[in-house]
Amino acid sequence: MNKIAFLGGGNIATAIMGGLLENGYTGKDIWVADPDEIQRQKLNEMGVGVTSDNAEATAGADAILICVKPGQVKMAATSIVPLKPGQLVISVAAGINTTSLRTWLAHANLVRCMPNTPALIGEGMLALFAENDLSKAARSLATELMSSVGETRWFEQEHDLDTVTAISGSGPAYFFYLMETLIDAAMTLGLDEQSARHLVLQTALGTAQMAKISPHSPAQLRQNVTSPGGTTQAACKVLTDQGLQSIIEKAATAAQQRSVELGKS
Ligand SMILES: NC(=O)c1ccc[n+]([C@@H]2O[C@H](COP(=O)([O-])OP(=O)(O)OC[C@H]3O[C@@H](n4cnc5c(N)ncnc54)[C@H](OP(=O)(O)O)[C@@H]3O)[C@@H](O)[C@H]2O)c1
The missing domain is CATH 3.40.50.720 (NAD(P)-binding Rossmann-like Domain)
Known part of the structure; x- marks a missing residue:
């Protein structure tokens, strides 16, 4: 050894x-x-x-x-x-x-x-x-x-x-942030904290495991669970209209640039 x-x-x-x-x-x-x-x-x-x-x-x-x-x-x-x-x-x-x-x-x-x-x-x-x-x-x-x-x-x-740092290095914080905001939303909508946390964490875990073992892309898996006129579509429309994709892109770019700066110091 x-x-x-x-x-x-x-x-x-x-x-x-x-x-x-x-x-x-x-x-x-x-x-x-x-x-x-x-x-x-x-x-x-x-x-x-x-x-x-x-x-x-x-x-x-x-x-x-x-x-x-x-x-x-x-x-x-x-x-x-x-x-x-x-x-x-x-x-x-x-x-x-x-x-x-x-x-x-x-x-x-x-x-x-x-x-x-x-x-x-x-x-x-x-x-x-x-x-x-x-x-x-x-x-x-x-x-x-x-x-x-x-x-x-x-x-x-x-x-x-530097890009790795922005994606997988800082990535856990992005997912924690999403969990945090979804727990807050669940409580705003009337659930108690324990239930909100349980629902959000198990959903995050199950979703990650499903995405990992599936032959389909996350984009395809999202489409598969989004029926026209349904609840998921109503939520995803708000996320798209409010510019989620551009926010995530800007966030990752900011992390990458910061990594470059820190590497020079
Ligand atoms: N933790 C993570 O998840 C993570 C993720 C990505 C990258 N990293 C990288 O991993 C590195 C370590 O992070 P960490 O969270 O494990 O840090 P940490 O818990 O602070 O451990 C560093 C240890 O090294 C000791 N040390 C300081 N100077 C030393 C020297 N000259 N020779 C030998 N040992 C010395 C420190 O002692 P003192 O406390 O007495 O100074 C401390 O016990 C960092 O560079 C970080 O960028 C960590």
């Missing part, structure tokens, strides 16, 4: 470690470095090796996952130089590009990953990017590791990760 090291043992690292432990890795295969003693104690309870020394955690690792906040990446990366040529580094930090990572790590064997929050419950969408020179074996190791908390997809252009 490969030896895996984590720099940073917070939310996303804990989720990935949990996924690895459920998928054949043992505590002996995993080392995590985190400066926070309370955090290290929690991680120790998962059975993985813990240390406050980044270089100690990464010394014998085949893959190193950088799971610190974007503003902490430079310090974490420079603390593990020099790396061995075969070691694979995967960074999940939002907005930190591979050019910066290559410079700070003095290392080219690396992958940039953009996860989203459902990864915390093993249902993430994880976008991956690497330069063309990354080996097939390294790509498949990255896919294997990140698949432990969700579905993975590789992108060929690094700038696509």
